[in-house]
Amino acid sequence: MSKSLAFEEPIVKLREKINELEEFTSANDVDLSDEIGKLKTRLSNLETEIYSNMEPWDRVQVARHPARPTTKDYIAELFEDFMELHGDRTFGDDAAIVGGIGFFETKPVTVIGHQRGKDTKENVKRNFGMPHPEGYRKALRLMKQAEKFGRPIICFIDTKGAYPGKAAEERGQSEAIARNLVEMAGLKVPVVSIVIGEGGSGGALALGVANHIHMLEHSTYSVISPEGAASILWKDSSLSKQAAEAMKITAPHLKEMKIIDEIIPEVLGGAHRDPKAQALQIREVLRASLDTFREMDEGGIIDDRYKKFRKIGVFSE
């Protein structure tokens, strides 16, 4: 059983109780199956109730769950003959972004995504999924390559943000992100971006200028982390929970603001509970998305993307 979260506590407690009773039954040769059965029904009701009434802050916790499937997990489930391609050809290879080519069902595609680690060692290697400029430049190189060969591009977004470090600034973090935004706008092949965990600010958007943007049910997409928002807006980072609500960062909020296209349902309790089943859900949405562009010509694809972003914003005239 993977790490449980604060809001899941009632479920965990009830499950423990059931386990205790089951052990007691087998050890003492008494029949408690009636009680156990009742408790199990109660457990499943409780799970449904809790998991279908998750607060924004609960979703943030699920989105950050250490066992939450990453880009590489989904690549393994969704693409065949995948080959990872490395490096930006200018400075280095950023392990916080992975990319490569493979088959989605019968069609070759380019896949790019932020890559965080699941344990400390891997997180150090992956810089916690926070890219440097060379990561974004690698992504752009692979996108241009996809465009040359007419392959659709699939991006997985999963980052707290672009890395705020000295070397990143020196090598032009701003320019690397900005360049991706502009160049993605002009890609002649369809781009589908899926937010699978945290979509943190410009560092996420740099893989997000897509024809379709989908979000997993419990993922988030925001201009700043709840902690950052709390400390900037209220000078108190302990108000993150309130900030998570106020900033409207969850999939239903983004759908309401007409920024994203589809909310991909998650398996009960979150993607980490059954990555394979989750990948199946993603596969369906991805297939439908890519099918939309089958008949569209290059100009149409660019126009479609233009229109998508052109209309985002709330103001009055």
Added chain:
Amino acid sequence: MIRDLFTKNKKKQAITIPSADAKNDVPEGLMTKCPECKEIILTKDLMKTAKVCPKCDHHFKMTAWERVECLFDKDTFESMDDHLKTENPLNFPSYTEKVESDAEKTGLNEAVLTGIGKIGGNEVAVAIMDSHFRMGSMGSVVGEKITRAVEKATEKGIPVLIFSASGGARMQEGVLSLMQMAKTSVALKRHADNGLLFISVMTYPTTGGVSASFASVGDINIAEPKALIGFAGRRVIEQTVREKLPEDFQTAEFLMEHGQVDAVIHRCEMTEALAKLIELHVKGGK
């Protein structure tokens, strides 16, 4: 009567003796004190030098309208989209009031002034950000105004100039602010694909989401001397890397050294330089 006069004088005297605080606090309006070299300058003289300190070359912050004064051929500038109005999509308490109070203070509807004007006889579209309005942060209206200015430039086949002065994305509009980075980018891409010139001028400060979108992708990137330009805030970086950053970190000169800008240009030479660059891009040459 006579006694009254004396007491009043005494009071006056007491007021005019500057306290330690008052020494650093030059009255607004008539005189301006340079925050760098502490030189006290007549405000009307400061406007003659495009708000650059005559002693130490410190570039004071400029309002968008002051920039218009310095930039365009006389009476050629016409603003656009002054009617767009900011909403409060996330229902942030007191956000509307803050925006309204800044609108009153600056005479702008939002943190950017856009329009069409002539520089050295050539027509250009411009967007000039004003950091006096909500730190120049970009929300829906700023994104929309810049996008419309760029689209207008594409339609007319003219260059676009963007003067950035911004702390980044507008927090109070959440992810809608983030998406303005993408919106302005798709418009700029279309402008670029028409073979048209985009000059980005980065002024103090150009940071966060503005730095990470249009400000960094000009065909020509220009910065004003010593302007603060960067992606992440200095404090955030210092906390992340746990080391003291060099004094000139994230200045225009630092960016120049690291290959991120084409030129650092003194404000007094800016208009001439821009006019020249625009002329160099007129189709068919002179």
